[in-house]
Amino acid sequence: xxxxxxxxxxxxxxxxxxxxxxxxxxxxxxxxxxxxxxxxxxxxxxxxxxxxxxxxxxxxxxxxxxxxxxxxxxxxxxxxxxxxxxxxxxxxxxxxxxxxxxxxxxxxxxxxxxxxxxxxx
Amino acid sequence: xxxxxxxxxxxxxxxxxxxxxxxxxxxxxxxxxxxxxxxxxxxxxxxxxxxxxxxxxxxxxxxxxxxxxxxxxxxxxxxxxxxxxxxxxxxxxxxxxxxxxxxxxxxxxx
Numbered sequence: 737x738x739x740x741x742x743x744x745x746x747x748x749x750x751x752x753x754x755x756x757x758x759x760x761x762x763x764x765x766x767x768x769x770x771x772x773x774x775x776x777x778x779x780x781x782x783x784x785x786x787x788x789x790x791x792x793x794x795x796x797x798x799x800x801x802x803x804x805x806x807x808x809x810x811x812x813x814x815x816x817x818x819x820x821x822x823x824x825x826x827x828x829x830x831x832x833x834x835x836x837x838x839x840x841x842x843x844x845x846x847x848x849x850x851x852x853x854x855x856x857x
Numbered sequence: 858x859x860x861x862x863x864x865x866x867x868x869x870x871x872x873x874x875x876x877x878x879x880x881x882x883x884x885x886x887x888x889x890x891x892x893x894x895x896x897x898x899x900x901x902x903x904x905x906x907x908x909x910x911x912x913x914x915x916x917x918x919x920x921x922x923x924x925x926x927x928x929x930x931x932x933x934x935x936x937x938x939x940x941x942x943x944x945x946x947x948x949x950x951x952x953x954x955x956x957x958x959x960x961x962x963x964x965x966x967x
Contacts (some may be wrong), residue, residue, distance in 0.1 A: 773958075776892050777931065779898075780946060780958060780959070780960045781895070781903065781946050781948075781958040781961070782860075782958060782959060783948070783955070783956040783957065786956070795954040796955075797955060798955070805897040831902060831903075836893035836905065836914070841950075841954075841956070842891055842893070842928060842948070842950050843891075843893050843905065843908045844893075844895070844903070844905060844948075845905040845914060846905075847903055847904075848902065849902055850902060856947060
């Protein structure tokens with residue numbers, strides 16, 4: 737059974753940094769691209785970033801490029817999102833999501849339960 | 858990055874069919890057959906319902922179907938059931954290696 741478990745969310749001041757993690761199990765982690773998708777309170781979904789299975793390719797939404805960094809540790813089956821220069825608009829539940837097909841991106845077939853990041857003074 | 862356009866809400870009675878539209882541009886929905894749909898209950902993570910415009914992952918009911926015409930994709934739910942009441946989101950590849958979601962549609966089963 738595929739399981740994704742996010743952690744690391746919390747309250748951070750504007751301009752601060754935070755790293756969220758996602759521990760995966762139930763599939764061959766290194767074979768699949770992984771994504772971060774966020775959802776602001778009461779709002780819709782927003783794709784944030786994707787990383788290839790081997791970690792060599794990354795893409796970002798314009799809203800976070802240059803401030804966020806996605807990475808993965810395949811031996812530890814863990815995905816990360818390092819968030820710097822946080823602003824209030826980054827307040828959201830952050831979900832990690834597995835890509836559906838080997839070697840491709842953009843279809844999110846399994847999701848974690850999410851971790852809440854709140855940016856506020 | 859502007860979101861794809863979905864109606865804020867749709868409604869239907871049990872047994873009826875409803876369609877949710879998802880309008881983009883030639884840079885996303887109209888330019889690629891990489892459209893997917895997600896169902897989300899309040900306080901829960903989204904569920905993967907449709908991919909490649911019209912394909913259903915295993916385990917998804919065949920009451921759910923997808924299509925596309927030009928810059929607009931659509932999700933149709935037939936034989937509406939009370940359990941279908943949820944929020945629905947479309948998603949598409951957008952040029953420059955990014956992905957975009959729609960604003961979401963709240964489905965109410967009357």
